[in-house]
Amino acid sequence: MRYIGKSFVGLIVTLLIVSFVIFLVMEAVPGDPAEIILGMSAQPDTLAALRSQLGLDQPFITRYLHWLFGLLQGDLGNSYTYSTSxxxxxxxxxxxxxxxxxxxxxxxxxxxxxxxxxxxxxxxxxxxxxxxxxxxxxxxxxxxxxxxxxxxxxxxxxxxxxxxxxxxxxxxxxxxxxxxxxxxxxxxxxxxxxxxxxxxxxxxxxxxxxxxxxxxxxxxxxxxxxxxxxxxxxxxxxxxxxxxxxxxxxxxxxxxxxxxxxxxxxxxxxxxxxxxxxxxxxxxxxxxxxxxxxxxxxxxxxxxxxxxxxxxxx
Incomplete structure (x- = not known):
């Protein structure tokens, strides 16, 4: 049981590390979700408003922690495209x-x-x-x-x-x-x-x-x-x-x-x-x-x- 307990703790730590790596990689992927939703001809103020609404204007660590705490509560966020959970x-x-x-x-x-x-x-x-x-x-x-x-x-x-x-x-x-x-x-x-x-x-x-x-x-x-x-x-x-x-x-x-x-x-x-x-x-x-x-x-x-x-x- 002690071995299984250690393995479970290692599993949780690994999941935390993987979640951070995934979020970091997503940050490096080119493309702006706001531009995808509104189109390339959207006005800058409209883009800024949508980015603020989606929380994309917040710092990286703030957005990561918000996502992580949401995961712990069962809230995975809402899709940008489908506008649903x-x-x-x-x-x-x-x-x-x-x-x-x-x-x-x-x-x-x-x-x-x-x-x-x-x-x-x-x-x-x-x-x-x-x-x-x-x-x-x-x-x-x-x-x-x-x-x-x-x-x-x-x-x-x-x-x-x-x-x-x-x-x-x-x-x-x-x-x-x-x-x-x-x-x-x-x-x-x-x-x-x-x-x-x-x-x-x-x-x-x-x-x-x-x-x-x-x-x-x-x-x-x-x-x-x-x-x-x-x-x-x-x-x-x-x-x-x-x-x-x-x-x-x-x-x-x-x-x-x-x-x-x-x-x-x-x-x-x-x-x-x-x-x-x-x-x-x-x-x-x-x-x-x-x-x-x-x-x-x-x-x-x-x-x-x-x-x-x-x-x-x-």
Whole structure:
């Protein structure tokens, strides 16, 4: 518990540092939100009045502290472009991004674990060769290109899934999921390729340990030894990679959501950047950074559950 407490304190300190860096970077980005809103032909006094209304005329540290204290109170500010609460915008877009990311993680694990374990069971066999080809193709092809291929090869030819757009959860669970299946596959394939390779390597390494030979000598079948003896001991590198992949999936959603025209967090970040809506950008980036650090914190805490030796050592 002491180790987890220290990690949590480190998480809070890191979030504070990241928030300051994000605000500093936004300050250096060229472009004036007031000019974006009013246009280049706006009068100087009108621009000055709008800048004062938005608080852009205040010193840097004052604006940062105002934003930080607002975050602590749950107030993320109002969007310059949409004239609405940033918290409301993020909440609406999360209804798309979170299910998309969760479905992509599920598909990635569903593909990678059986394929990686089966490939490791018989190295250089047919399944191992298939897994190697799949890993090489999945790693080398970007997810947005896979999304375009899925649109051309499945959505436009078969009509089973929509080529883009999101009907909303009010249209029904199946209609909403159909709109997310192809984007989730586009996100999952590159991550499943990496996870397959990591799973295969981890299983082969553990399978050569003495206790696995002992279990096999006592009559344990190959499948039983792999799933009940090897996999529990190979979970640490797999969980580590899975935690890193969730971070990559969240970042990759920016491109994939734009390819499939999904109203998620990625589309919101892209539109806010194009419109120089700095308050939205900095909150979205901080949200992504927070998710990444929280996932890393959870993965680090899981190490002590998966490996009792680490718990005793810590």
């Amino acid at each position: 940033v918290a409301q915008l993020i909440g609406e877009r999360l209804q798309v991004t979170l299910p998309l990311t969760g479905l992509a993680v599920f598909l990635s694990v569903l593909i990678a674990l059986p394929l990686g374990v089966t490939a490791a069971a018989k190295p250089n066999g047919i399944v191992d060769i298939i897994a190697s080809i799949f890993s090489q193709i999945g790693i080398s092809v970007p997810n947005f290109w896979i999304g375009l291929l899925l649109i051309l090869g499945i959505a436009l030819t078969s009509g089973w899934f929509p080529a883009g757009g999101f009907p909303g959860w009010d249209a029904g669970m199946w209609a909403a999921l159909k709109a997310l299946i192809l984007p989730a596959i586009a996100l999952a394939i590159p991550q499943a390729a990496v996870l397959t390779r990591v799973t295969r390597a981890a299983v082969i390494e553990i399978a050569n340990e003495d206790f696995i030979r002992t279990a096999r000598a006592k009559g344990a079948t190959l499948n039983y030894a792999l799933w009940y003896h090897v996999m529990p001991n190979a979970l640490i590198p797999i969980v580590t990679m899975l935690g890193m992949q969730i971070s990559v999936l969240i970042a990759g959603a920016i491109l994939v959501e734009n390819v499939f025209n999904l109203p998620g967090m990625g589309t919101l970040a892209y539109q806010a950047l194009a419109q120089r809506d700095f308050i939205v950008i900095q909150n979205v980036v901080l949200f992504f950074a927070s998710i990444v650090m929280i996932i890393n914190f959870i993965v680090d805490a899981l190490y002590t559950v998966l490996d009792p030796r680490l718990r005793i050592r810590r």
